[in-house]
Amino acid sequence: DTAVSQTPKYLVTQMGNDKSIKCEQNLGHDTMYWYKQDSKKFLKIMFSYNNKELIINETVPNRFSPKSPDKAHLNLHINSLELGDSAVYFCASSSKPGVTQYFGPGTRLTVL
Amino acid sequence: AQSVTQLDSQVPVFEEAPVELRCNYSSSVSVYLFWYVQYPNQGLQLLLKYLSGSTLVESINGFEAEFNKSQTSFHLRKPSVHISDTAEYFCAVSLFNTGNQFYFGTGTSLTVIP
Numbered sequence: 640d641t642a643v644s645q646t647p648k649y650l651v652t653q654m655g656n657d658k659s660i661k662c663e664q665n666l667g668h669d670t671m672y673w674y675k676q677d678s679k680k681f682l683k684i685m686f687s688y689n690n691k692e693l694i695i696n697e698t699v700p701n702r703f704s705p706k707s708p709d710k711a712h713l714n715l716h717i718n719s720l721e722l723g724d725s726a727v728y729f730c731a732s733s734s735k736p737g738v739t740q741y742f743g744p745g746t747r748l749t750v751l
Numbered sequence: 752a753q754s755v756t757q758l759d760s761q762v763p764v765f766e767e768a769p770v771e772l773r774c775n776y777s778s779s780v781s782v783y784l785f786w787y788v789q790y791p792n793q794g795l796q797l798l799l800k801y802l803s804g805s806t807l808v809e810s811i812n813g814f815e816a817e818f819n820k821s822q823t824s825f826h827l828r829k830p831s832v833h834i835s836d837t838a839e840y841f842c843a844v845s846l847f848n849t850g851n852q853f854y855f856g857t858g859t860s861l862t863v864i865p
Binding site: 672682684695738 | 795
């Protein structure tokens with residue numbers, strides 16, 4: 640069983656479109672995260688939810704909106720996609736903030 | 752302020768040679784320390800971690816790291832690398848005074864040369 644899963648694995652879209660990436664974890668964790676990894680492999684945290692509440696919201700354009708329908712899911716919706724949004728997006732989870740994080744396989748977003 | 756520094760962005764090393772990947776952190780409070788590995792086109796996987804107790808921690812594939820509080824370091828070492836160790840390695844720290852937020856380093860690309 641996959642611990643942290645993301646869909647889709649690849650996403651190619653045009654500028655200006657709206658898209659969503661889904662994340663699910665079956666580890667029973669309370670905390671989930673979204674990271675953006677750019678072409679230089681830099682890993683930047685975007686959001687973190689703990690028990691469905693937003694606890695970290697880094698400087699991210701408000702075109703990005705996370706949604707946590709329950710503790711096992713943290714989806715990322717992106718409006719009006721721009722070329723600079725092209726990156727690999729990783730979802731992760733942990734039992735509580737600050738302890739070992741488990742990562743999903745990533746979603747490679749390409750904006751044309 | 753940068754909490755985690757990985758000074759070496761790229762480290763080429765010959766197969767069966769030893770390697771050290773450096774990681775320094777800045778914190779005046781207690782920390783948890785982690786090393787993650789990212790193989791090509793994959794997500795990050797936990798390699799090893801220091802939470803408390805023995806300052807020397809080991810992974811199942813021969814890597815080890817030592818927590819040095821006085822030097823605020825957590826360098827990763829392996830005495831003999833394999834081709835399969837080629838990957839991106841990330842150091843991370845969790846600081847107790849920031850709501851346990853994680854900070855990742857900028858990564859070190861390890862390339863093992865046959």
